[in-house]
Amino acid sequence: MQWLDGLVQGVLLGGLYAQYALGMALMFGVMRIVNITHGDLMILLALTGISLAATFALGPWTVLMVLVALGAILGLLLQRLILNRVVGADPLPSLIATFGLSVALQNAMLQVWSADTRSLGGGDIAQASFQLGTLYVGVLPVIVLATATLLTGGLDATLRYTRFGRSLRAASADVEAAAMTGVNPKGVYAGATAVAVAILGFAAVFQSMRATVAPADGPFQLIYAFEAVIIGGMGSIWGAFLGAMVLGISQSIGFRIDPGFGILAGHLVFLLILALRPQGLLGKD
Numbered sequence: 001m002q003w004l005d006g007l008v009q010g011v012l013l014g015g016l017y018a019q020y021a022l023g024m025a026l027m028f029g030v031m032r033i034v035n036i037t038h039g040d041l042m043i044l045l046a047l048t049g050i051s052l053a054a055t056f057a058l059g060p061w062t063v064l065m066v067l068v069a070l071g072a073i074l075g076l077l078l079q080r081l082i083l084n085r086v087v088g089a090d091p092l093p094s095l096i097a098t099f100g101l102s103v104a105l106q107n108a109m110l111q112v113w114s115a116d117t118r119s120l121g122g123g124d125i126a127q128a129s130f131q132l133g134t135l136y137v138g139v140l141p142v143i144v145l146a147t148a149t150l151l152t153g154g155l156d157a158t159l160r161y162t163r164f165g166r167s168l169r170a171a172s173a174d175v176e177a178a179a180m181t182g183v184n185p186k187g188v189y190a191g192a193t194a195v196a197v198a199i200l201g202f203a204a205v206f207q208s209m210r211a212t213v214a215p216a217d218g219p220f221q222l223i224y225a226f227e228a229v230i231i232g233g234m235g236s237i238w239g240a241f242l243g244a245m246v247l248g249i250s251q252s253i254g255f256r257i258d259p260g261f262g263i264l265a266g267h268l269v270f271l272l273i274l275a276l277r278p279q280g281l282l283g284k285d
Contacts, residue, residue: 005135006256007249012137014248015145016210018241019203020221021228022151023196025240029229030159031172031192033083034091036098039222040105041078041197045071045204046213047109050118060122060209067201075197079190087189102218109215117212126209144206148241151199156237158195168192227270233280242281246273 020042027033048070049063058066082101086093128139159165170178171185178185207213207221224247231246232239247266254265273281 002256003253006252008132008135008137009141010249010252011245012141012145012248013252014245015141015148016203016206017224017228017248018148018152018244019144019199019206020225021232021240021244022148022155022237023199024222024225025229025232025234025237026155026192026196028226029234029236029240030168031189032091033087033189033193034095034098035078035083035193035196036095036222037078037102037105037218038200038225039220040102040109040218041071041074042200042204042207042221043213043215043218044105044109045074045201046120046208047113047118047215049204050120050208050213051113053120060120060205063120064201064205067204068198069201071201071204072194072198075194076190078197079193080186083193084186084189106215106218113215115214115216117214118208119212120205120208122209140206140209144210147202147206148244151202152237152241155195155199159237164188164191224266227266229280231270231273231280233283235284236280236282239280239282246281 020039024035024038027035027038045067049067052058052066053060053063078101082097083094086097122140125143126140129136130139131137159169167178167183167188168191170181171183171188175185203221204213224244228243228247229240230243232241232243246269250269251262251266255262257265277283
């Protein structure tokens with residue numbers, strides 16, 4: 001029974017990882033932009049939300065709306081002020097620029113919030129659970145999974161069926177050709193980065209409700225997002241979702257084998273898939 005519980009909890013954990021991975025899938029998998037600040041932006045939003053909740057007595061769902069809007073603004077500023085200046089065929093300039101920004105953000109967050117861990121109060125919903133057969137499942141993780149599924153479906157549909165999505169895919173494939181057809185690549189990229197960081201607003205609220213956050217946590221979230229995107233296959237939004245499920249299940253099963261093996265189990269599965277199918281589970285051959 002513990003293995004069935006491990007599978008269920010792994011899927012629920014994957015829902016949280018999927019919210020980390022969706023923005024990464026959009027920027028790294030579709031736009032080919034390496035954003036090292038991905039995890040730090042999530043932590044920045046989480047700490048900001050916790051402070052807002054404490055200062056103005058806001059509930060978690062109000063904080064969620066504020067953080068999604070703030071994330072969109074941060075993403076827009078990030079693309080227009082930094083990434084548009086370094087984006088190109090060579091990913092190295094964007095990697096270096098966002099690495100420097102990541103270090104700056106971590107130090108700034110340490111100055112403002114110190115190294116202490118914090119969490120966002122979720123009220124009764126954070127403790128609520130229901131029985132599924134012989135298992136007890138938390139209500140909050142189910143909400144996280146449902147939200148991740150809706151976000152994935154919505155983002156995939158946006159890329160496939162909207163003018164914005166077609167413009168983004170065209171700009172990612174060939175910037176010059178897209179510009180000749182009337183697409184404004186920098187404007188499209190700015191909108192996509194705004195969407196990517198806005199999704200981190202969801203992850204920030206749910207992460208800080210389920211666990212604790214600290215200024216130095218960003219690189220860990222970046223690794224999980226990166227691994228999920230690679231496992232699923234670059235360029236595939238549903239692939240990132242599947243990769244997050246694989247990562248969550250691997251860690252959950254690993255924790256049941258040995259409490260110290262959980263995180264390592266996820267990394268080992270990532271390396272195994274990278275060795276056997278480097279294009280990812282849903283990547284094109």
